[in-house]
Amino acid sequence: MAVKDIMDALRSETLQDLGLSENLAQLVKDIKLIGTELDVLLYLPKAGLEDVLRAKVEKAVAGLPDVDRVKVRFAQGSPQQSKPQQGPQIPVGQPAFAKRKVPGVRHLIAVGSGKGGVGKSTVSANLALALSKLGYKVGLLDADIYGPSIPTLLGLKGERATVNERNKIVPVEKFGIKVLSIGFMLPSEDTPVIWRGPMLMKALTQFLFDVEWGELDYLILDLPPGTGDVQLTLAQNVDISGAIVVTTPQDVALADVKKATSMFKEVQIPVLGVIENMAYFVCPETGNRYYIFGKGKTAEFASAYGLKILGSIPIDPVVAEKSDEGEPVVVSAPESEVSKAFIGIAKLVAQELS
């Protein structure tokens, strides 16, 4: 979706009923589309028109694909002063501020998914461990505030974050990688996370920047599923080398992962590729592969979005069992097909970023 399509839609909305000769596009001061959220800054021609203008913007863009949410803000001044016909001042997807780099970290890799439950955290943890096995210095940051599962996956339940004399958070070391989870901050597993907005962002920012990460080749960032405020704000503010999207080959998961992919593209984070999890089941007796959720759907999605498939991971009950026991498969069953798939993915990721 180009900004032109959005401006065309706004242009078709006249304001005659409000006694104004302009159309809606002529009131636009700034406009940006980040992921599926459209942020419009409008000149306010007359006080008191805020609600009706907001409703007009919502109506004008309602039929556009890729716009799920609309935020309308108002600016002082008039369109004539700033020649609105020249178009928006912030191009779509172009953040208006510099992205911050995590000190000491060569590559920050964000792992996202459209839906929960597709194995994003399992993939993040095993990818981190696979990169570490290849000899890289690796960190893993669990930013999945809605369900931090890294502590369980790595046998770190009940672990607490500590702060050193330099007032930096000290990550926990496990299986050779440095780990920090938002779960280390919660009083207990059953505590619902009620952080919202600025407080949550402050916590996440601290988890990235106020940490004694040391020198790392890769920091894997396990994002919450979906394309909400957390993902957007991180994507806009933090220097991320590349993103990986995780999906299962099911229609429901693929529909949502498309949105996640579009979000990364809009905020100009290169998508390194897609990881297809639970791709097939290998019958232990016969060795035959069964494509439980269907075959070829992930490839179709990848080719439509110009993405590389970094690897396909089979569904294996041992993965779930061992994860629950705090022994990720790359550590507990290094010779398994799943582990080999993760090592292959790690090699490709390292290659993509080298």
Ligand code: ADP
């Ligand atoms: P998400 O982070 O996307 O919510 P999780 O990584 O927590 O998903 O995985 C959800 C569940 O699926 C967990 O119980 C996990 O052990 C299981 N799981 C993930 N990948 C596989 C796999 N390849 N084979 C079997 N079980 C898996």
